[in-house]
Structure formats: structure tokens, C-alpha cells
Amino acid sequence: MRDRDPDRGRARRAGSRWRAALIALALAVPLAALASPAQAASSKACENGGYRLISSTGAVVARATDREVVTTVPAVTLGATFTVQGRYNQFVVRASDLALFDYAFTGAANRLDMTGGRFTPVWESKVPDHRGLALSSAVTVQMEDEDLVISRTGTGLSMKIQSKDCAQGGIFQMEPERGDGTATRIQHTLAPEAFYFDNPNFRARQGQYLGSECTSVETGPPSRFCVRVSPRVNIGNDVSSRFVARDSAQVADRVPQPECNTQAPVTPSVEHCGRVSVWDVASGGRMGFVTGEDSVEVANPPTECTSDCQAQNQVRGRLAVLGFPFPVPAGSRLVPPSAAPFAPITGP
Structure with a gap:
């Protein structure tokens, strides 16, 4: 039957269009809401940051200022190991190979603090295998503000460490380079207080497309700001509800650990152990880690870089941030802590 009241018909059609718009908006919310900027890493996380280099005898041999400082320090002056002491993070460096030990956040106050004001150990060590080659020059140090x-x-x-004295963000990387062009194997071991986990927030949305440019969670289309969700291995602890981190590789491949899986096994497994990860880093590539929101962001892999790669905060408010549960469920934690030793690296 035809509608005899034209105003009533127009109202009904307008209502239908309004309902359709509401439905479209509701469908878009999971994509847009996740892509909204939260506490992305920024200069706020680095406020008043700056490092001091302290020799094995306790002497301060270099200190950051608001102007660039470039200095060359004889290795004997630094000693076998030396301390990098910042406002927000600290670590120890072994001079012979630039291996890292005892990386921790200090818990210093900052509006983007992840630690709850606690001293928070993250890494027991990050050790490169230079396969018989040795570092023999003086140590060159560049410092400015938090860098x-x-x-x-x-x-x-050659070996380079880049670090930022910040409360969170993309704040550390190692960059090995070999004359023969082959890769360097680096083994990461977490501090006893930290653990790797298969982030269940990413598992729950595996295969979906998320980001500000997505029009569909099923088809994307994929772009810089529309990224398909894949399993994510993060680093957490049991004391800081905001602390989260992840390994970040650029021109580097993680060596699979098939003996390891989550405590409640999942398929496909990420083949990653609970405290140790091993990486083959291309000559001129880098191996770093990111913390905070950057580590739970659904982003494309970093672009390849094998020359003067920069450790930097990645502020991308248009990408989805999935977060992580705290406490991390036991079933999502990766076990065992480590696997059998790997065969030495032989290829490029």
C-alpha cells in the first residue's frame, strides 16, 4: 500500500538513512577507536633526561648537556666495564665487545612513567658474538640532552649503541657492522623479574585489519595506516601494571626456538622462550627494543636500514593500540625460560 502522507514518507526515508548511518558508524568504531592517540611516546617521556658515563673506578668521564658533546675516551680510562647512568634508565657496557648488562628503569618521576615509581630491571644481558673479531679503538661518545x-x-x-634517557618509547638499539658483510648473532636474556609473553590481546584479533585508513577489519585494505594483526611477543613483569616492552629488529631475524610455547599451548606457536631470545642481525642492521605504547601498537615492520639507523620514538596516532592484560595470564606466558644452545652462526 502506498503511503498517503508525503511528509510521513519523507520522515520514514530520513529515519532509514539515519539508522543506516548509525549502523555504519557503529561498524567503524572498532577501527577508529583503537587508532586514536593515547599516551604515545613523546618528548614528555624524556623531560630533563641525560646520561653520565661512569668508569669502573667510579669517575664520571662524560656528561650530557643541552649542546652536543663528542669525545673520545681511551678504553683503559673506562675500564673493562663502565656504567651509563641516566635519569630514567641505566645499564652497564662491557668495553671489549659493547655487550650490555643490567639494563633497568630507575623509577624516576615522569608523567609517562611505566614503573609506578619502582626500580625496574628489564635485561640481564644483550651479548653480541663477534666470532673472533675484537674492538680495539678508543671509545667514541656523542651526547646531547637525552641522546x-x-x-x-x-x-x-664496528659496533654502536644508541640510547635515549626516556621513561618510555623507542629508546635503545645495538648496531653491529662487519667487514666481511656477515651477520652478528645477539642473545638477549631478560632480568629474572621480567618475562616474555604471547600477548592475548593480539591473539584475539589475529588476522583483522586495524588502523585509521581501514574500511574493513576483514579486507583492510592494507596500507601504512591499516595493518593486519599478527601474534605479538611482549615483555612484562608482575609488579608494574603499565610496564610493557618488546624486541624491535631492523634487518634482523629471530632464531626460532621450537621447544618453547605458551604455558597453555597455542597454534601456531611463536616458537619463543620465556627469558631468552636470539637474533641474527645483518651487518649494519640494528637490534633494539621499544617500550610503552609503541610496543603494543599494530604497525608495519620498520623500513630496512643498514647505515646510520636511528633509535627514535615512534609517534603514530593513526595506528591501533591493543594494550595488554595485567597481570599477564599464566597461560600466555612463554615457557621454558630458555632452550638448548644454538649452533654457531655460519651464514651471512
């Missing part, structure tokens, strides 16, 4: 670059060379080998 630090430490580098050293030897015959057929």
Missing part, C-alpha cells in the same frame, strides 16, 4: 651514541671499532668490525 647517547657509543661506538668502537676494530679490524673488520
Whole structure:
């Protein structure tokens, strides 16, 4: 039957269009809401940050200022190991190979603090295998505000550490380079207080497309700001509800650990152990880690870089941030802590 009241018909059609718009908006919410900016890493996380280099005897050999400082320090002055002490994070460096030990957040106050004001150990060690090559030069140090670059060379080998004294963000990386162009294997071991886990928030949305440019969770289309969700291995602890981190590789491949899985096994497994990860880093590539929101962001892999790669905060308010549960469920934690030793690296 035809509607005899034209105003009533127009109202009904307008109502239908309004309902359709509401439905479309509701369908878009899971994509847009997740892509809204939260507490992305920023200069706020680095407020008043700055490092001091302290020799094995306790002497301060370099200190950051608001102007760039470039200095060359004889290795004997630093000692076998030296401390990098910042406002927000600290670690120890072994001079012979630029391996890292005892990386921790200090718990210093900051509006983007993840630690709850607690001293928070993260890494027991990050140790490169230079396969017989040695660093023999003096140690070059570049410092300005929160930024630090430490580098050293030897015959057929150079090694660089870049770090930022910030409360969170993309704040650390190692960059090995070999004259023969082959890869360097780096083993990461977490502090006893920390653990790797298969983030259940990512597992729950695996295969979906998320980000500000997505029009469909099923088809995307994929782009810089529309990224398909894949399993995510993060780092957490049991004391800081906001602390989260992840390994971040650029031109580097993680060596699978098939003996390891989540405590409640999942398929496909990420083949990752609970405290140890092993990486083969291309000559000139880098191996770092990111913390805070950057580590639970659904982003494309970093672009390849094998020369003067920069450790930097990645502020991308248009990407989805999935977060993580706290406490991390026992079933999502990766076990056992480590696997059998790997065969030495032989290829490029």
C-alpha cells in the first residue's frame, strides 16, 4: 500500500538513512577507536633526561648537556666495564665487545612513567658474538640532552649503541657492522623479574585489519595506516601494571626456538622462550627494543636500514593500540625460560 502522507514518507526515508548511518558508524568504531592517540611516546617521556658515563673506578668521564658533546675516551680510562647512568634508565657496557648488562628503569618521576615509581630491571644481558673479531679503538661518545651514541671499532668490525634517557618509547638499539658483510648473532636474556609473553590481546584479533585508513577489519585494505594483526611477543613483569616492552629488529631475524610455547599451548606457536631470545642481525642492521605504547601498537615492520639507523620514538596516532592484560595470564606466558644452545652462526 502506498503511503498517503508525503511528509510521513519523507520522515520514514530520513529515519532509514539515519539508522543506516548509525549502523555504519557503529561498524567503524572498532577501527577508529583503537587508532586514536593515547599516551604515545613523546618528548614528555624524556623531560630533563641525560646520561653520565661512569668508569669502573667510579669517575664520571662524560656528561650530557643541552649542546652536543663528542669525545673520545681511551678504553683503559673506562675500564673493562663502565656504567651509563641516566635519569630514567641505566645499564652497564662491557668495553671489549659493547655487550650490555643490567639494563633497568630507575623509577624516576615522569608523567609517562611505566614503573609506578619502582626500580625496574628489564635485561640481564644483550651479548653480541663477534666470532673472533675484537674492538680495539678508543671509545667514541656523542651526547646531547637525552641522546647517547657509543661506538668502537676494530679490524673488520664496528659496533654502536644508541640510547635515549626516556621513561618510555623507542629508546635503545645495538648496531653491529662487519667487514666481511656477515651477520652478528645477539642473545638477549631478560632480568629474572621480567618475562616474555604471547600477548592475548593480539591473539584475539589475529588476522583483522586495524588502523585509521581501514574500511574493513576483514579486507583492510592494507596500507601504512591499516595493518593486519599478527601474534605479538611482549615483555612484562608482575609488579608494574603499565610496564610493557618488546624486541624491535631492523634487518634482523629471530632464531626460532621450537621447544618453547605458551604455558597453555597455542597454534601456531611463536616458537619463543620465556627469558631468552636470539637474533641474527645483518651487518649494519640494528637490534633494539621499544617500550610503552609503541610496543603494543599494530604497525608495519620498520623500513630496512643498514647505515646510520636511528633509535627514535615512534609517534603514530593513526595506528591501533591493543594494550595488554595485567597481570599477564599464566597461560600466555612463554615457557621454558630458555632452550638448548644454538649452533654457531655460519651464514651471512
